[in-house]
Amino acid sequence: LEWWPWALWALSIWLAILAVAGFFIIPEPQRKMGPPRGLKEMMVELDIPGAVTGIVALVLFNFAWNQAPIVGWKTPEVLVPLILGLILFGVFAAIEFKYAEKPLLPFDAVNADVAFVLAAVVCGWATFGVWTLYLVQILQEIRTLSPLLTCAWFSPVVVTGGIAAVITGKLLGPLKVRPAVVMTMALVAFTTGVILTATAPENQIYWAQIFVSMLIMPFGMDMSFPAATLILSNAVKREHQGIGASLVNTVVNYGIALGVGFAGTVEVHVNRGAQTTEDKFVGFRGAMYMGIGLAGLGLCVSLTFLAREWRHRKAGKVVSEEKAEAPKS
Numbered sequence: 616l617e618w619w620p621w622a623l624w625a626l627s628i629w630l631a632i633l634a635v636a637g638f639f640i641i642p643e644p645q646r647k648m649g650p651p652r653g654l655k656e657m658m659v660e661l662d663i664p665g666a667v668t669g670i671v672a673l674v675l676f677n678f679a680w681n682q683a684p685i686v687g688w689k690t691p692e693v694l695v696p697l698i699l700g701l702i703l704f705g706v707f708a709a710i711e712f713k714y715a716e717k718p719l720l721p722f723d724a725v726n727a728d729v730a731f732v733l734a735a736v737v738c739g740w741a742t743f744g745v746w747t748l749y750l751v752q753i754l755q756e757i758r759t760l761s762p763l764l765t766c767a768w769f770s771p772v773v774v775t776g777g778i779a780a781v782i783t784g785k786l787l788g789p790l791k792v793r794p795a796v797v798m799t800m801a802l803v804a805f806t807t808g809v810i811l812t813a814t815a816p817e818n819q820i821y822w823a824q825i826f827v828s829m830l831i832m833p834f835g836m837d838m839s840f841p842a843a844t845l846i847l848s849n850a851v852k853r854e855h856q857g858i859g860a861s862l863v864n865t866v867v868n869y870g871i872a873l874g875v876g877f878a879g880t881v882e883v884h885v886n887r888g889a890q891t892t893e894d895k896f897v898g899f900r901g902a903m904y905m906g907i908g909l910a911g912l913g914l915c916v917s918l919t920f921l922a923r924e925w926r927h928r929k930a931g932k933v934v935s936e937e938k939a940e941a942p943k944s
Contacts, residue, residue: 619762662719668707669719673869675700680876684883720862721855728850729859731920733866735798736843738913739805739835740867741874745906746809746832748875749882749899750825757817757896768821771829779837787841794845795924799917801838806910808832813903817896840867874909878902 658664679697686692711718754760754768786792808831815824840863847859879902886898 659716662711662715662717665707665710665715665719668703668710672700672703672707675703677869677872677876680873681879683876684879688880719858721858726850727923728920729847729862731916731923732798732843732846732850733862735802735913735916735920736839736863737866737870737873738909738916739802739839740870741877742805742809742906742910742913743832743836744871744874745878745902745909746812746828749878749902749906750812750828753812753896753899757892757899768825769829771826772833775830776833776837779834782834783838783841786838787845793924794842794849795917795921797838797842798846799914799921801835801842802910802914802917804831804833804838805835806907806914808835809903809906809910813900813907874906877909878905881905 675696677700679693679700682696683693688694711720751765754765755762760768783797786797787794808828811824811828811831819825843863844860847863848856851859881904882898882902885901887894889895889898
């Protein structure tokens, strides 16, 4: 079972189970739409030009950041995809906002609330990607743990993840805690968890900091996703709520992939060539510090969004009180 392909096979088995369960659990949509009639209508409905340029731009930009730690930033292998990706981002924006009849990203679905939430989500989940990758590296290459023992050290997330999911449901449901508050709590969890891991000494016992980070990080994951989905659902029109939810999902996965590229660049610049175990540990810790920076940025964004929401609620309350007092005067 220590053979590495079993990780992929186990994931495939689990995904197959989810696919079968989804067939029976996911409800039918209330309003069924017929398939597009003809190639032209399909191109319009699916916004094929926007989809192609957007996806290719994301892939090229992400490839550049994750390839740079391997071959360096001065090589055409990195610079060409990076420049092409940035150009295609501009082309995608032009298609979506000027030419597409039914854009993937409608202009009126993008506002300040959406920008704040997506920025916080991408920072939080980029931190998660950095934390996961480099904690495994530290455990296996620095502390020389076997793959099975590494999995055992990660096992607390199964329990705390379930607890975090239940608590998040209670906070957003019966307790009616505002999603912006829950989002801020999620970024606090991301920040705390990665700080504990980044500052843990090389040979410290598991229970001191690594174990505690395992207890905390699932709260960042399980709180941020539903909170972001609810905020975006409230921030856009009803017909764009599906787009808002898909944006959250896209940003989560892209943030994970992009964050490790950022951290990898830091790692190779501080690990002095990774000639010794000590040098490797310096590089891994530097990458973790990058995770702290990402989490801290996300926390600042969340706090700013929370303050902005509080001001809007206060202003709305004042206006309501003035309207209520107007007939009396």
